Amino acid sequence: MAALELRLREASPGLLALPWHDHLARWDPGAVAFRDLPVGPSRHLVRFVEADGLLWALKALSRHSALREYEALRVMEARGLSAVRAAGVALLGDDAVLVTRYLERSWQYRRLLLRLPDDAEGHRARLFEALASLLVDLHRNGVFWGDCSLANTLFSRDGQVVQAWLVDAETAEFHPALSEGQRRADLEIMTENVAGGLVDVAARRGALAGAHDRALAEATGVGERYQRLWELLHRRPTVASGAPDPVAAHLRTLEGAGFAVDEVRLEPAQDDTGQLRLSVEVAARRFHAERLRALTGLDVGEGQAQVLLGDLRSHRERWQRQRHTTVPESLGAREWLSDVFTPGAARAHAAQHHRGDPVQAYCDLLEVRWLLSEREGRDVGDEPALEALARHLTPTGAAAEVSVVDVPTEELPVVVAEPESPPDGHRDPTSPPT
Ligand SMILES: Nc1ncnc2c1ncn2[C@@H]1O[C@H](COP(=O)(O)OP(=O)(O)O)[C@@H](O)[C@H]1O
Numbered sequence: 001m002a003a004l005e006l007r008l009r010e011a012s013p014g015l016l017a018l019p020w021h022d023h024l025a026r027w028d029p030g031a032v033a034f035r036d037l038p039v040g041p042s043r044h045l046v047r048f049v050e051a052d053g054l055l056w057a058l059k060a061l062s063r064h065s066a067l068r069e070y071e072a073l074r075v076m077e078a079r080g081l082s083a084v085r086a087a088g089v090a091l092l093g094d095d096a097v098l099v100t101r102y103l104e105r106s107w108q109y110r111r112l113l114l115r116l117p118d119d120a121e122g123h124r125a126r127l128f129e130a131l132a133s134l135l136v137d138l139h140r141n142g143v144f145w146g147d148c149s150l151a152n153t154l155f156s157r158d159g160q161v162v163q164a165w166l167v168d169a170e171t172a173e174f175h176p177a178l179s180e181g182q183r184r185a186d187l188e189i190m191t192e193n194v195a196g197g198l199v200d201v202a203a204r205r206g207a208l209a210g211a212h213d214r215a216l217a218e219a220t221g222v223g224e225r226y227q228r229l230w231e232l233l234h235r236r237p238t239v240a241s242g243a244p245d246p247v248a249a250h251l252r253t254l255e256g257a258g259f260a261v262d263e264v265r266l267e268p269a270q271d272d273t274g275q276l277r278l279s280v281e282v283a284a285r286r287f288h289a290e291r292l293r294a295l296t297g298l299d300v301g302e303g304q305a306q307v308l309l310g311d312l313r314s315h316r317e318r319w320q321r322q323r324h325t326t327v328p329e330s331l332g333a334r335e336w337l338s339d340v341f342t343p344g345a346a347r348a349h350a351a352q353h354h355r356g357d358p359v360q361a362y363c364d365l366l367e368v369r370w371l372l373s374e375r376e377g378r379d380v381g382d383e384p385a386l387e388a389l390a391r392h393l394t395p396t397g398a399a400a401e402v403s404v405v406d407v408p409t410e411e412l413p414v415v416v417a418e419p420e421s422p423p424d425g426h427r428d429p430t431s432p433p434t
């Protein structure tokens with residue numbers, strides 16, 4: 001038998017105790033705490049295991065691929081990219097198991113799209129926007145994905161938007177910077193894969209008529225979203241010297257899109273007299289998240305932070321009107337955190353039967369309250385919004401509508417030992433019948 005070589009980044013006794021000396025496919029479900037979580041379409045055997053109170057994804061693949069992917073995920077983590085977190089690798093001769101932290105509260109596109117109405121354009125658009133944004137982030141960091149697809153991405157809710165996470169880095173390559181050709185090639189792979197993934201969903205729904213054209217249009221649309229974002233980040237407008245307005249406007253646009261500005265550069269435009277060329281280096285897309293953290297200590301997603309900062313601002317403005325005095329930002333933030341957000345998040349989370357995440361529940365509450373108020377033409381207050389959340393009666397198209405498809409991990413079944421039929425990692429226990 002081949003000798004075992006195990007590398008773990010977390011000294012978890014539960015992980016260490018797993019039967020690594022045997023092939024994953026042969027692990028005894030009676031002895032290992034497998035969890036029957038849904039797995040997206042995959043080439044390799046993927047199983048989920050609970051150890052020390054945490055969930056881990058285990059993927060069986062060749063030694064070469066496992067080492068490559070382990071390294072790739074670590075580099076992505078170091079660069080602050082949104083990818084699943086590599087936790088370890090077990091090598092057994094030519095075979096290996098890659099261990100990643102299970103990405104909590106994420107969905108695969110198939111589960112998500114099958115649970116939403118076919119014409120849920122707003123939800124689909126959020127998914128596509130997230131994927132385009134992930135690809136832009138990877139490319140900005142010199143990562144060629146090589147297999148961008150819906151199946152290789154996980155999605156999580158982030159305020160009123162969606163965040164995409166890379167889950168399969170087997171083909172990823174790192175370069176100092178990507179050439180036009182490399183980016184184009186990656187976009188072509190993405191378009192083909194995404195169209196394929198969407199046709200697959202349509203087929204499972206039994207709605208293949210017109211599905212190919214729609215899928216291709218939507219996949220092409222992801223590329224267009226990518227181009228728009230790429231262009232925004234690489235725009236280098238010329239400005240007249242001594243004219244700060246266009247510069248400020250450009251910076252506001254970037255920050256509005258969530259990019260924290262790292263460096264603003266103004267250099268003489270080559271062919272011009274007095275004209276300057278503006279270029280902006282941006283950091284990770286966490287502008288609002290960093291701002292909220294500085295003010296309140298809350299560490300949330302960029303999309304959630306945008307929503308929460310808006311809420312904080314409107315409360316502070318109200319307090320200032322009521323008290324006829326300025327409320328300093330730091331004081332307003334402390335008050336908002338203790339008197340508004342903390343109780344509000346607890347109530348919203350309770351209304352959603354403690355499913356999902358309290359921060360997201362509060363964002364849902366704000367959104368639903370806003371939509372209901374708009375419909376009524378007056379502020380309806382929290383109660384009707386909490387009621388709507390509790391009864392899953394959120395207005396159609398609301399980002400909060402998706403909260404009903406969230407399945408809390410705690411409620412997912414544990415795999416029981418059944419020697420004749422070992423756990424099938426590819427079963428989705430909550431899939432609609434196909
Ligand atoms: N860390 C993780 N958290 C949540 N789900 C995961 C994780 N790793 C893998 N998965 C699930 O397993 C599926 C297959 O993983 P992937 O790495 O794409 O394997 P393959 O190389 O076989 O395609 C993913 O689509 C996802 O549903």
Ligand SMILES: [Mg+2]
Nearest residue numbers: 042151152168
């Ligand atoms: Mg994959």
